[in-house]
Amino acid sequence: MSAPETGRLDRLDEPYRKKKPLLEVEGLTAGYGAAPVLHDVCLTVRPGEIVAVLGANGAGKTTLLRTLSGLVRADGGRIAFDGEDLRKVRVEQMVRLGIAHVPEGRGVVTELTVDENLRLGGLWRRDRADATRALSEVYDLFPALAQRRASAGHQLSGGERQMLALGRALIGRPRLLLLDEPSLGLAPRITAQILALLRDLRERTGLAVLLVEQNVRSALAIADEGIVLSLGRVVTRNSAADLRDDADLRHAYLGF
Known part of the structure; x- marks a missing residue:
């Protein structure tokens, strides 16, 4: 497999932009016990779209994926998958709906x-x-x-x-893949192969991906959009290209 090429939101045509979101998250609050981690998180993922969730360690990225897949109970907000309320779906039924979660640690x-x-x-x-x-x-x-x-x-x-x-x-x-830190501990060549595969699957099958990735440059290279979390809150959401070009935001939240 070749290394991933730059992915831009503006490559998408207007019919794609108008597709109904597959995943809709509004006002999501969640955490562990009495300690909230996520605060009023909102995002959408459309069919065939790769959305990268970025931020420093402790920003709430893994907690977000675990909450979406039902492993952590949401304390408030709305999570809808293809119009169905995921907060009412048992964890073991998620895969039958078309949601696959690949956690950190494999x-x-x-x-x-x-x-x-x-x-x-x-x-x-x-x-x-x-x-x-x-x-x-x-x-x-x-x-x-x-x-x-x-x-x-x-x-x-x-x-x-x-x-x-x-x-x-x-x-x-699956129709939606929740993927947590796929490059963790891997050689750059293997990371490039896996990320290129995600891009290819998106193009061929319409797979939607919500990607948490420590390698920010690689994630933005294949993503259509990026969401930046800080202390459990969304501080910005923009096209991958615009996030790469925003030097102040990159220095403040993404470390490069």
């Missing part, structure tokens, strides 16, 4: 083989034939996994584990 079952890990992603699917096709497609996307399908998770490199976690999520054919 979440691979290290005792299972690559093939067994991938098949876990399709256990809930009733269309067994399509689940089998999806498995084959993931092996096509990640040839390294195909070569190691009988290897246990603990035998994989960090890059292979990230590919495995992403591949397992894709088995369910």
Whole structure:
């Protein structure tokens, strides 16, 4: 795979801009116990759109993804996926709606083989034939996994584990991918491959991605829009190109 090219919001045509949002978040407040982390967060993600969530450590990025996927209870606000209230949906039903969450740390079952890990992603699917096709497609996307399908998770490199976690999520054919720090601990070459794959999937399948990524330059290179969090609040939302060009904002919140 080649390195990702610059992605600009203005490359999108007017019909795309008018698409109904797939994910709508309004006034979201959430945290752990009595300690609020997110404050009045608002965002939207449309089909085929990559939105990067940026900010310093402790800004609330991971908490945002965990709240959207139901792992953290929202204390207030609205979360809607394709018009359905996610606050009323059980965590185990999220994947059936078309939402896949790949958490930081990758979440691979290290005792299972690559093939067994991938098949876990399709256990809930009733269309067994399509689940089998999806498995084959993931092996096509990640040839390294195909070569190691009988290897246990603990035998994989960090890059292979990230590919495995992403591949397992894709088995369910999600419409929205919540992806947390995919480049953490990986070599730049592997990071570039994974981010380029996200861009390709978006173009080919219309997959929407909400991406939390520590490598700000790489995230903005493939994103259409960026949202900057600081202390749990959205301080700005703009096109990826405009965020890259705003030197004052980059220095204040993004560290470059």
